[in-house]
C-alpha cells in the first residue's frame with residue numbers, strides 16, 4: 001500500500017478552480033520537489049497535505065486512511081520566512097516543540113525530562129550547525145541561520161511528512177547549496193517523506209527523488225478561473241534529459257506569462 005494516495009482531488013475556492021483531478025501515489029521516504037508557475041496551487045496542495053485545507057472533491061489518504069482534517073505532529077511545515085518564534089532564543093525555539101508535545105497544557109519541562117529534551121535539542125543544533133548560536137535571538141541570525149533553525153525545529157519533532165514551502169527562496173544563491181546538503185543529510189537520517197515547493201526550477205530538477213510539475217493544461221481566455229492546475233510531469237530526479245528540462249521550463253514560463261496577463 002502506498003504511504004500517501006491522492007485520488008481525483010479537486011480544490012476550489014468559490015468559482016475559482018485551483019487544482020483539478022490530481023492523482024498521485026507517494027511511498028514513505030520519498031522526497032518530492034514541486035515546481036510550477038505562480039498561482040498553480042502548489043502551496044494549496046501543501047495545505048491540503050497539512051490538513052489546513054480540505055479537498056473540494058476526491059480523497060487524500062495516508063496509509064489507506066483519510067488524512068486527519070487538522071494539522072498534527074505527524075506533519076511539519078517550514079515556510080520561506082517566519083517559521084520561528086521571535087521572542088525565544090534559538091535553543092528555546094527548538095525546545096518548545098518538545099515541551100508542547102510532552103506538556104501540552106503547561107508548555108514547560110522540568111528536571112530530568114528537561115535535561116533529556118535539552119540533550120536532544122543540543123544534538124539537533126549541532127547537526128544543523130547552530131550549536132554556537134544556541135543562546136542568540138532569531139533577529140541576531142542571518143536568513144540562512146534562521147532557516148537552519150526552522151529546519152531543526154521541524155526535524156526534531158520527527159514528523160512523518162515534512163512540507164517545505166520555498167524554504168530557501170529568501171536565501172542568497174551562495175548558501176543554498178549548503179542548505180541542500182543539510183536537508184539531504186537530515187532527510188537520509190530520518191527517512192521523513194518530504195514535499196518541497198520551489199520556484200527555482202534548477203533546484204527542483206536537482207533536489208530529492210522525484211519532480212512533480214504543476215501546470216494548467218486547460219485554459220479559457222474568457223474565464224481564467226474556470227480550470228485548475230494538475231500534475232503534468234512526474235519524473236524521477238536526474239532522469240530528465242536536456243530537451244525535457246527545456247520543454248518543462250518553457251511550459252512553466254508560458255503558464256506564468258498567461259497568469260500574469
Ligand SMILES: Nc1ncnc2c1ncn2[C@@H]1O[C@H](COP(=O)(O)OP(=O)(O)OP(=O)(O)O)[C@@H](O)[C@H]1O
Pocket residue numbers: 013018036037038039040041042043044045
Ligand atoms: N484561502 C484562499 N481563499 C481564496 N483563494 C485562495 C486561498 N488560498 C489560495 N488561494 C488562491 O489559490 C491560487 C493558488 O494559490 P497557491 O498559493 O496555492 O499557488 P502557488 O502555486 O503556491 O503560487 P506561488 O508559487 O506564487 O506561491 C491563487 O490564485 C490564490 O489566490
